[in-house]
Amino acid sequence: MVEAEDIIGGRYQIVKLIGKGGFGETYLAEDQHLPDNPKCVVKKLIFRYCDKARELFEREAKVLYRLGEHPQIPFLFAYFQEKQYFYLVQEFIDGLELNKIIEEGKNFSEFQVISLLREILEILVFVHQNQIIHRDINPKNLIRRHTLDPQLLEEVGDVKGDLCLIDFGAVKEVCQVDAQGQTQLTVAVGTPGYIPDEQANGKPRLSSDIYALGIMGIQMLTGVHPINFQEDPDTRKIIWRNQVKIRPELANILDKMVHNDWRKRYPSAIQALEDLEILATSG
Template identity: 30%
Template sequence: MSSLIHHRYRLIKSLGSGSHNRTFLGEDTRSPSPRRCLIKQFELNHAKQVKPELYPTMRQVLLREAASLKTLSEGNDQIPLVYDYFEDEDQFWLVEEWIEGESLADRLHQQKFSESEVRRLLSSLLSVLEYAHNHNYLHRNILPHTIVLRHADQQPVLVSFNTLLKDILDFQVSPDDLEPRAIAIGFKPSEQRVGRFRPERDLYSLGMTAIASLTGKLPHELESDLSTGEIHWRSHSHISDHLARVLDRAIQHNWRDRYSSAKAMLNDLQSQPEPNAAIEEEAPTLIIQVSKLSRATTSLPSSTLLSSTTPSSIQSATTQPPKSRLLYGLIALGMVSAVAIVSFLLNQFTQSLSEQSTPFNESTQP
């Protein structure tokens, strides 16, 4: 892999392959500083052999879709940038941004997600899908393997946009993508398996991905009703009824019963606060300040942390209101009076004792 592709790109290692495509980790040797990139290679020779009369059209489609995908990627930082695309003999190459991060699939091998984490994941990715759908793009293959949690900010990045392969798939000369079909099929709605592509299919796949994140189970590990297509997943996760209802609607067997758009699903998701949001609203200042300080001062004792998070208590200790001053004045006056009274009584007692002891002393003198 030492030779350069297109006199510019060095292939570092192979990341996977399909029937007529391969994916590599590569390096752009002409960038100001060497940068890593994802390089996809598509074999076109098979298309020439299977449908030679359609090859010129397919070539035009590839170039057009690559240009469109490049434009799409430049408008949203949660879609990998398309740096370059070109032809080389019987091969078509696509060069994309390399996302440093961890796939959602790898993260789920370690632990399941909480409801709050899934809500954030959904909100973020629904915004990406709204943007893509508004530009007439479908992802077609959303699943934990195609979501990368970027190291820099932990934002989910939607990788492996397969729109470029749309017309190649129509010609039946290329696979869906590099992921095993046994895993990918469970995240796809039934209408997608017969070639019907609508925005609702992306929402179905995202809903199934959210359920996998909550339950730790892949779609084929969940029970379903064969007569209705309903998937029984709720017993494997304890979440709010609101989020469960949102996910149930997203994964309806009939696409007409799902959300009609990413925006509609996002609006429904955000129509009610998270279960713990009401608690945070009761004392927002205290909760927010404790959260901020707990990261920077975890070694402080609880009393120090509490005083740091309640400025009002500090103010009350240093600047007392008038009522407090009057109270302290009365207490001080009372203490002085008590001391005076005690002193007087002691003096009287001493004199009395002296008077009683004098006759006794005099009678005992020689």
């Protein structure tokens, strides 16, 4: 593990560990080569080194750099290898993770859910137009910039600032390449409860992101965490409509987003956004 005060890449001084998982570690750092030492995020990937892993890492770093052109996706400042580890250095998003707002047992209104889904889909339209799958849409990977004190928040609408989408899951696949250059799928990239079947089987689609986002919408309406959703034992369809009072048009959109068969979902963000826009303008 990298320690506080360590210098990575000759310029990024570690401040503290802010996240750790099976794929790597995430640190808050300061750039010592710029005035006022601005904060940044340093991600250290844990992987078995091979030429294939390096190739994938460089490819995904280039993807992140391109996606960082969007103002609501962290910009990639640098990527490099040091002591057999790969590192990414990205823009630090100062804000509040949505998982601090979307808590179990808390219900959101139809208006709030539609508003938030539209915000996220607007970012995903850019991502999907670049033929990129995020792979890990969930409340923890969405941050609202410049937030108020969480204790003062009563609804999503009280949070000021742009919503930002972070932590693209494709980079984590670098950590699943073995010494022979083969991808190991023993650990699914994604967050339990938000992963559709095809993604769990190592074949994610653009519509896999739509599934995860639909799950978030149902979570907000019902106040139930996805891992606790009830399913029909025969169809495996999520049972949730009996827990809320919303327009059937919104319920139909959400059911289409979370359909078990990826071919029956919205194929990408633009189609889902179009239906939500129509619903929002219809009152």
